Amino acid sequence: MIIHDVHIENASEHMDVRIEKGTFQQFAPAIEPHEGEEVIDGQGGVLIPPFVDPHVHLDAALTAGDPEWNETGTLFDGIRIWYERKKTLTVQDVKDRALHTLRMMARNGIQYVRSHVDVTDPGLTALHALLEVREQVAPFMTLQLVAFPQEGILSFPHGKELMEEAVKEGADVVGGIPHYEFTSEYGRESLRFLMDLAQRNDRLVDVHCDEIDDPASRNLETLATLAYESGMADRVTASHTTAMGSYNDAYAYKLFRLLRMSGINFVSNPLVNMHLGGRFDTYPKRRGLTRVKELNEAGINVAFGEDDIQDPWSPLGAGNMLDVVRMGLYAAQIMGYRQIMDAYRFVTYNGAATLHIAPEDYGIAVDKPANGVVLNAPNFYHALNENAETLYSIRGGKVIVRTKAKETSTAF
Incomplete structure (x- = not known):
């Protein structure tokens, strides 16, 4: 196969x-096709690696309004509503x-997804469903599943046992929510438990960490x-960390030394963090976002996720990482031209x-798996401005998504 006429990762x-x-x-300015070789027209679009959504909740997706809408827009009401929906x-x-x-995400060029799955359910219903989904979508999507204790590990009956069982049944990643545990002591103990669980079972770690103002x-x-x-380093991810936006600068300065030493990853979820954060403030009103710009400039890996897609925590969401990047750049004030051009890395390489x-x-x-997306714009700056279509999503050298560029006519 030949992809004709593309700009590779913003190249002119x-x-x-x-x-x-x-x-x-x-890769060459002009490649002569072999006899019978398929040629697809990139139409001068930008070719980048596939989009990665490193943080989403598929078990709750598309449940917004069922059994009720989250009218307060708080994290805690979202958890309360999900508790009721989970019963059904x-x-x-x-x-x-x-x-x-x-499938909606795939149409937008996403090929890698990490989904948190609520395992504070004695039947592990959602986990069993998503283990089946993981196999079903393998031809077009790599799906990682996080054993996520939405209501806590120590603060939920048999929480430890449910986490152990979820890992035994096939969860790829061990999660946690220490700030939602009953006490700070429970929070720290839950972290020690989940890190030990991951090490014993050779799993990655991704913790909802300090998602609170x-x-x-x-x-x-x-x-x-x-x-x-432990040496787990980059096998560990801290998601949200929105409390970091409320830390004083002296403490943050000290903390950043440890973060660099640790080697851990960060995931910020700009759409939902901006929606849920600052809900208990009048004015001044906090942004509800972690220190994305500072983490990035410190050389610490930080990625963007969508988090919620039409569920009790967010009534919106279209499975489109361009939406996520746009909000992230505005909220974190990363708006220099070069910063915008490079921002695709938050949802590709960093993810x-x-x-x-x-x-x-x-x-x-050369020699890497032929996975990539062609966006209908010459570079990422224009792709973000124009909300460019995914003309092609290619996986393993096969086109899995094709989109016709929209045509608009005007009468003026």
């Missing part, structure tokens, strides 16, 4: 790309909504210390590192 030159046996094999879950219900959501919520320092002392995808298995280079 027009290039052709040859794919053979599922890998990228040649069936395997088929979760599978249907998750598959619909993943409370400067006293400091579970991140414990998680980073455990990652450092891939968070999912612990080997560098040799991701990216646009």
Whole structure:
């Protein structure tokens, strides 16, 4: 296969790309096709690696308004509403909504997803459903599943046992929510438990950490210390960390030294963090976002996720990472031209590192797997401005998504 006429990762030159046996094999200004070789027209679009959504909740997707709408817009009301909705879950219900959501995401060029799955359910209904979905979508999507204790590990009956069982049944990643545990002591103990569970079972870690506008919520320092002392390092991810936006600068300065030493990843969810954060403030009103710009400038890996897609925490969501990047850049004030051009990395390379995808298995280079997306714009700046379509999503050298560029006519 030849992809004709693309700009590779914002390069100004027009290039052709040859794919053979599922890998990228040649990049040149003009490549003569072999007899019978398929040629697809990139239409001068930008070719980037596939989008990665490193943080979403597929078990809750598409449940907004059922059994009620979250009119206060708080994290805590979202958890309360989900608690009621969770009582009616069936395997088929979760599978249907998750598959619909993943297909929607695939149409927007997403090929890698990490989904948190609520395991504070004695029947582990959602986990069983998503384990089936993980296999079903494998031809077009790599799906990682996080054993996520929405109502706590120590603060929920048999929480530890449910986490153990979820890992035993096939969860890829061990999660946690220390700031929602009954006490700070429980929070720290839950982190020690989940890190040990991950090490014993050779799993990754991704913790909902300090998702609260409370400067006293400091579970991140414990998680980073455990990652450092255990050597787990970049196998560990701290998601949200919105309390960091409320920390004083003296403490943050000290903390950043530990974060760099630990090697952990961060995931910020700009759409939902901006929606849920600052809800208990009048004015001045906090943004509800972690220190994205500072983490990035410190060389700490930070990725963007969508988090919620039409569920009790967010009534909106379209499975489109361009929406996520746009909000992230505005909210974090990362709006220089070069910053915007490079911002695709938050939802490609940085997300891939968070999912612990080997560098040799991701990216646009000779001998790497031929996975990529062509956006209908010459570079990422224009793609973001124009909300560009995904003209092609290519996986293993095969086109899995094709979109016709929209045509608009005017009478003026």
